[in-house]
Amino acid sequence: MAEKLSEKVYNSIKADIDSGVIDNRSFLSEAQLAKQFGVSKAPVRDALHLLCSQGYLISYPRKGYMINMYSAQEINQVQVIRRQLEKLCVELAIENATDEEILSLKEFTALQMGGNDPSRTNNTMFHQRLAEITGNQYLPGILQDLLYKASMAAIKSSSNLEKHEHIVDALLERNLEKAQQYLEEDIMLL
Structure with missing residues (x-):
């Protein structure tokens, strides 16, 4: 078409x-x-x-x-919502994702990609993929807009990919508490 x-x-x-x-x-x-x-x-x-x-x-x-340039207050509001949604993503990924699906997150813990496109950075793609492996068809769409807003504000321009590695390891261990702790450290407030 x-x-x-x-x-x-x-x-x-x-x-x-x-x-x-x-x-x-x-x-x-x-x-x-x-x-x-x-x-x-x-x-x-x-x-x-x-x-x-x-x-x-x-x-x-x-x-x-x-x-649209977002204020620190607006981004913090986005991040609060993201934290809660992504904690749910972690919980559902532990329950529903296969080890192979969890390991697919490692693709976004390597070299930085995406250039200036906020929707294509490792950070955005890591968190988007996390939502995709939950088994909930609605989470990726809901999270996508929030991720873009956070990325547009450049708060994750030098994303700590090591934290992503820790999240993946905790998911593979099926350790919800540890995975959510690393996730909270990754999704920072301004």
């Missing part, structure tokens, strides 16, 4: 946000983006509204759109 114009515009703008091509202090306008993509304003508007609803952008009426 062919990708809709609004999806193409959305994917392109999101990629530019993730890679840092779009300056977080500049305004984006529907007219400017429509001209850039060679489309009408409607697909641009749809893409921008979706990016706003996902927390990537903030709309400023009659001015345009700007990349």
Whole structure:
């Protein structure tokens, strides 16, 4: 099935946000983006509204759109929710995941990857994979938005991959208390 114009515009703008091509202090306008993509304003508007609803952008009426920069207080609120959700992930992974699935987390404890794309960092991908191995189909989707917000704020820019190793080891031992302790140390508040 062919990708809709609004999806193409959305994917392109999101990629530019993730890679840092779009300056977080500049305004984006529907007219400017429509001209850039060679489309009408409607697909641009749809893409921008979706990016706003996902927390990537903030709309400023009659001015345009700007990349959403989260305050320390907002990120701490995200991290509090993440801690609770990811404790559940650890519990469910211990109950439901095979050793092979748990070992798949080690892929994200090695060299850093992802560049400037917050959705592709080792930290984001490690925590996303942890949610995937729980056996709960809803957890990855719920956690994805929170992980992106935390990564956008660059609070994990130098993620401690050693803590991830400890989490994996505790999961393999099926030691819930130890795994949750390492997880809490990994998901820091500002």
